[in-house]
Amino acid sequence: PIKAVAEARTVVGKITEPTGRTDKGLIDTQPPRGTRDFFPEDMRLRNWLFGEFAAVSTAFGFEQFDAPVLESEELFVRKAGEEITDQLYNFEDKGQRRVALRPELTPSLARLVLQRGRTLPLPAKWFAIGQCWRYERMTRGRRREHYQWNMDIVGVAGVEAEAELLAAIVTFFERVGLSKDDVGVKVSSRKVLQSVLTQYGVPPESFARVCIIVDKLDKLPRDKVEEELRVLGVPPATIDGVLSALSIRSLEELSRLLGPDSEAVADLTRLFQLAEGYGYKDWLVFDPSVVRGLAYYTGIVFEGFDREGKLRAICGGGRYDRLLGAFGGDNAPMAGFGFGDAVIVELLKEKGKLPAPPHRVDDVVVPLDTALRPAASGIASRLRRAGRSVDLVLENKKMKWAFKHAEKLNASRLVLVGASEWERGKVVVKDLAKFHQEEVPVEDLI
Numbered sequence: 001p002i003k004a005v006a007e008a009r010t011v012v013g014k015i016t017e018p019t020g021r022t023d024k025g026l027i028d029t030q031p032p033r034g035t036r037d038f039f040p041e042d043m044r045l046r047n048w049l050f051g052e053f054a055a056v057s058t059a060f061g062f063e064q065f066d067a068p069v070l071e072s073e074e075l076f077v078r079k080a081g082e083e084i085t086d087q088l089y090n091f092e093d094k095g096q097r098r099v100a101l102r103p104e105l106t107p108s109l110a111r112l113v114l115q116r117g118r119t120l121p122l123p124a125k126w127f128a129i130g131q132c133w134r135y136e137r138m139t140r141g142r143r144r145e146h147y148q149w150n151m152d153i154v155g156v157a158g159v160e161a162e163a164e165l166l167a168a169i170v171t172f173f174e175r176v177g178l179s180k181d182d183v184g185v186k187v188s189s190r191k192v193l194q195s196v197l198t199q200y201g202v203p204p205e206s207f208a209r210v211c212i213i214v215d216k217l218d219k220l221p222r223d224k225v226e227e228e229l230r231v232l233g234v235p236p237a238t239i240d241g242v243l244s245a246l247s248i249r250s251l252e253e254l255s256r257l258l259g260p261d262s263e264a265v266a267d268l269t270r271l272f273q274l275a276e277g278y279g280y281k282d283w284l285v286f287d288p289s290v291v292r293g294l295a296y297y298t299g300i301v302f303e304g305f306d307r308e309g310k311l312r313a314i315c316g317g318g319r320y321d322r323l324l325g326a327f328g329g330d331n332a333p334m335a336g337f338g339f340g341d342a343v344i345v346e347l348l349k350e351k352g353k354l355p356a357p358p359h360r361v362d363d364v365v366v367p368l369d370t371a372l373r374p375a376a377s378g379i380a381s382r383l384r385r386a387g388r389s390v391d392l393v394l395e396n397k398k399m400k401w402a403f404k405h406a407e408k409l410n411a412s413r414l415v416l417v418g419a420s421e422w423e424r425g426k427v428v429v430k431d432l433a434k435f436h437q438e439e440v441p442v443e444d445l446i
């Protein structure tokens with residue numbers, strides 16, 4: 001209701017003045033279009049989610065990195081018609097520099113790897129959790145920012161890297177209470193499309209653009225996709241060949257289409273074999289229609305999905321062995337994934353598995369009269385030094401109020417600093433879980 005009132009107020013007090021204030025002089029209290037505020041209750045959920053991300057990355061021995069949200073625009077300028085670069089949140093700064101709010105984390109990772117060059121011990125296993133931006137005409141009312149968890153492995157050419165990344169994704173799903181009946185991961189390789197396009201004589205230069213268009217198959221009607229491919233110069237016969245390859249649903253069938261010595265078949269066969277070893281093979285679905293919408297993928301690609309098919313991709317990733325070269329550096333094999341903070345929350349909500357972490361403290365400390373406030377502050381410091389979270393009541397309150405306050409804070413204990421006990425070097429400790437109290441000598445208090 002509070003939020004509704006706040007929103008109502010901004011609606012009622014429509015921002016009419018050029019000063020951006022309502023007619024009552026109140027500033028617009030809503031966040032900028034397409035962005036979110038995180039009130040404490042939202043922040044507790046976000047901290048829980050990011051804590052799960054970080055716990056998985058740590059369990060896999062990855063190191064955390066970060067980079068500025070603001071990057072040079074050139075990091076993201078690619079000519080493959082991707083949505084993510086079409087919607088770049090870019091601008092010219094006051095130094096006439098072309099800059100952009102990062103739409104993804106991978107190019108920044110590549111920049112840091114290039115910055116370290118040969119001094120970077122390989123393989124490098126890095127993770128990040130960072131805010132990413134896009135600029136959409138508000139016609140679509142979609143969000144303009146989200147937080148993304150990324151895990152990347154630099155320096156491993158074999159699909160062992162992708163198998164490890166998929167294991168991390170499955171580990172996350174299990175940790176948050178999702179099973180292979182709730183979600184799965186579609187897996188394919190861009191080498192499938194590459195082989196088919198080569199068979200039909202499509203030049204390699206068009207490859208990335210074809211992938212970006214084919215990726216739209218689950219968002220656009222088929223004739224629109226065919227139209228975009230035709231515009232790109234892909235003849236109808238080729239389109240039919242591509243689309244029939246994407247409808248394959250088994251590696252046996254794929255092997256028949258691409259031949260026994262196809263790299264795509266070898267990679268995928270090996271990947272499923274490794275998945276068996278990890279024990280998550282049943283979470284995987286081979287699906288050659290998965291190409292992902294980022295131009296730089298070169299091999300295995302994958303995306304997490306909800307088995308009910310109600311939501312957009314939960315996460316996505318793959319191999320991208322040529323990104324460092326695209327930035328003018330020496331190539332190194334790279335593979336990674338991005339995992340956004342929006343779809344997973346929608347899914348957990350739907351499954352009734354979204355936690356609602358409560359605000360709580362260990363102790364509430366109350367001086368029972370103002371003369372004892374310095375003593376109470378000392379008690380609070382002592383408890384805090386011992387690692388307890390303490391809410392020190394800062395105004396002069398009666399016992400009854402303190403009790404209710406401690407209950408609201410889900411406190412474990414209420415520590416009362418009263419004159420008679422204090423004279424004997426003691427405080428009263430009420431255990432709020434077990435409904436008993438005792439007088440405790442200050443030196444024994446933790």
Ligand SMILES: CC(=O)Nc1cnc2ccccc2c1
Nearest residue numbers: 132133134143144145146342
């Ligand atoms: C569901 C959702 O919030 N998606 C979202 C929101 N903001 C973004 C910003 C940049 C790139 C991708 C983005 C994706």
